[in-house]
Amino acid sequence: AQSVAQPEDQVNVAEGNPLTVKCTYSVSGNPYLFWYVQYPNRGLQFLLKYITGDNLVKGSYGFEAEFNKSQTSFHLKKPSALVSDSALYFCAVRDLRGNTPLVFGKGTRLSVIA
Amino acid sequence: DAGVTQSPTHLIKTRGQQVTLRCSPKSGHDTVSWYQQALGQGPQFIFQYYEEEERQRGNFPDRFSGHQFPNYSSELNVNALLLGDSALYLCASSKTGVETEAFFGQGTRLTVV
Numbered sequence: 001a002q003s004v005a006q007p008e009d010q011v012n013v014a015e016g017n018p019l020t021v022k023c024t025y026s027v028s029g030n031p032y033l034f035w036y037v038q039y040p041n042r043g044l045q046f047l048l049k050y051i052t053g054d055n056l057v058k059g060s061y062g063f064e065a066e067f068n069k070s071q072t073s074f075h076l077k078k079p080s081a082l083v084s085d086s087a088l089y090f091c092a093v094r095d096l097r098g099n100t101p102l103v104f105g106k107g108t109r110l111s112v113i114a
Numbered sequence: 115d116a117g118v119t120q121s122p123t124h125l126i127k128t129r130g131q132q133v134t135l136r137c138s139p140k141s142g143h144d145t146v147s148w149y150q151q152a153l154g155q156g157p158q159f160i161f162q163y164y165e166e167e168e169r170q171r172g173n174f175p176d177r178f179s180g181h182q183f184p185n186y187s188s189e190l191n192v193n194a195l196l197l198g199d200s201a202l203y204l205c206a207s208s209k210t211g212v213e214t215e216a217f218f219g220q221g222t223r224l225t226v227v
Contacts, residue, residue: 042221102159106154
């Protein structure tokens with residue numbers, strides 16, 4: 001069975017500082033990994049994905065994520081945080097074998113302080 | 115392109131009632147998945163529809179049922195509502211066989227009183 005762990009309920013960072021939101025995953029096959037962001041009373045917006053290839057993937061709004069197979073991690077990063085980045089972030093995984101649904105972590109609330 | 119649209123945006127129902135939520139997928143997408151997001155939780159997979167049939171189902175009771183129409187739009191029905199069914203219901207669309215991300219609608223906030 002697939003699973004995702006986001007170990008931090010809340011991450012606080014000062015504006016202009018780098019940010020990291022952590023994610024580890026478990027799948028039986030090869031993973032298909034995603035990050036989504038959710039603003040209050042809204043649906044989920046896609047940020048970036050990893051299928052194969054370069055372990056560092058770049059996405060929307062200056063975000064990037066690093067895939068680490070040995071540590072089964074897919075941490076979300078941004079070099080310089082903005083107040084407008086404050087939101088709820090979800091990591092999700094699919095098994096590439098077959099049409100399995102997305103499995104989400106419980107989310108991490110990012111708060112960027114001016 | 116309007117993206118994924120869901121209706122209604124908000125809904126209040128009484129325990130024991132039935133509710134129908136609707137979703138129109140993004141243009142070109144043929145697969146619709148439904149998720150339940152309880153307050154403070156990540157989205158939980160309910161089921162997925164493709165070619166008008168339920169292809170996969172999560173750990174939800176039979177009170178949750180769905181339908182997909184020939185134009186790929188979908189409905190989620192919940193019977194005998196419980197207080198615990200109060201949540202944000204999200205619809206996601208994707209294209210089967212293509213390694214693209216799922217696109218989500220803005221959700222329907224269901225409150226059961």
